[in-house]
Amino acid sequence: MKISAFTNFVCPVEGLSLLRSANSLHCVKGHNFDVAREGYCNLLLVQQKKTLNPGDNKEMVAARGRFLGGGHFTRIADKLFEIVGTIVAESKGSGHLRIVDAGCGEGYYLDQLRKRAVDSNFSATLELAGFDISKWALKAAAKRSTDIAWAVAGNRQLPFAAGSINLILSMFGFADWESFKTVLAKNGQVLLVDPGPDHLIELRKIIYPTVNVSPLPPASKAIASGFILQREESLKFSISLKNSSQIQDLLAMTPHAFRITAKARKELEALKHLTVTVDVVFRILRVDN
Ligand SMILES: C[S@@+](CC[C@H](N)C(=O)[O-])C[C@H]1O[C@@H](n2cnc3c(N)ncnc32)[C@H](O)[C@@H]1O
Ligand SMILES: [Zn+2]
Numbered sequence: 001m002k003i004s005a006f007t008n009f010v011c012p013v014e015g016l017s018l019l020r021s022a023n024s025l026h027c028v029k030g031h032n033f034d035v036a037r038e039g040y041c042n043l044l045l046v047q048q049k050k051t052l053n054p055g056d057n058k059e060m061v062a063a064r065g066r067f068l069g070g071g072h073f074t075r076i077a078d079k080l081f082e083i084v085g086t087i088v089a090e091s092k093g094s095g096h097l098r099i100v101d102a103g104c105g106e107g108y109y110l111d112q113l114r115k116r117a118v119d120s121n122f123s124a125t126l127e128l129a130g131f132d133i134s135k136w137a138l139k140a141a142a143k144r145s146t147d148i149a150w151a152v153a154g155n156r157q158l159p160f161a162a163g164s165i166n167l168i169l170s171m172f173g174f175a176d177w178e179s180f181k182t183v184l185a186k187n188g189q190v191l192l193v194d195p196g197p198d199h200l201i202e203l204r205k206i207i208y209p210t211v212n213v214s215p216l217p218p219a220s221k222a223i224a225s226g227f228i229l230q231r232e233e234s235l236k237f238s239i240s241l242k243n244s245s246q247i248q249d250l251l252a253m254t255p256h257a258f259r260i261t262a263k264a265r266k267e268l269e270a271l272k273h274l275t276v277t278v279d280v281v282f283r284i285l286r287v288d289n
Pocket of ligand 1: 054055056064102103104105106107108109131132133134137153154155156170171172173174
């Protein structure tokens with residue numbers, strides 16, 4: 001596959017095309033957005049920010065980067081590419097697909113997709129963009145590849161023209177179905193990746209006195225917004241963490257880090273090995289437009 005960086009961001013205020021000048025993007029109505037030194041653009045509106053630095057903080061982003069960089073979740077990236085390959089193959093004749101990673105974090109999965117696509121023999125061209133509400137995430141992501149366009153932006157005000165995107169990836173994120181629907185092209189799809197019921201169960205058993213089964217988030221909101229669930233696949237495997245820093249990084253990249261008691265934290269800090277279950281569910285939803 002050929003890869004190209006997405007070029008058509010639109011102004012998140014009213015949706016007009018953004019034009020590039022020196023170190024910023026602007027629309028004809030005079031809205032200006034900075035392009036950071038690292039190469040990502042900042043398309044997040046002040047009124048979208050509930051806090052000064054929304055989204056994952058610097059430490060969470062760094063922990064996720066170290067952990068994913070250790071290759072523990074390579075099989076998730078493999079599965080992602082397998083499914084995207086199927087979508088490309090099924091998109092009969094459409095040789096050019098715009099793919100956006102919504103809530104891309106520090107860019108691991110989108111960059112893994114890019115690498116696998118470059119090495120594959122599909123003839124399609126993938127135009128790629130990743131965005132996240134966390135500027136820390138983007139600072140890290142933008143270093144991964146200049147063949148991907150990177151932006152700080154929120155799921156609620158997407159910087160893409162209506163009907164322009166073929167596939168949205170929403171991995172362990174916060175899908176906004178109404179916004180997704182607006183920017184998706186005819187028969188556009190969302191690949192939704194969520195933790196399954198047994199995800200990191202061994203870690204959760206240390207953290208919580210009683211482990212609640214975490215049911216898969218229902219697809220009902222998506223369906224209410226006009227999406228059709230087309231396919232669902234689970235991926236389950238075990239990983240073996242062999243030192244304390246890997247265990248600490250895994251904790252730090254999850255929301256469990258905010259909920260853990262001092263006692264459980266101590267217990268976890270003493271651990272040198274941990275085998276954990278990875279349980280992930282991939283769902284493909286197609287917009288009925
Ligand atoms: C669990 S992380 C997953 C990151 C990445 N998809 C991955 O799997 O490595 C969730 C991400 O969603 C981002 N996020 C939270 N609220 C968001 C919003 N409203 N719009 C876009 N991204 C958001 C966070 O900053 C964080 O990077
Ligand atoms: Zn504007």
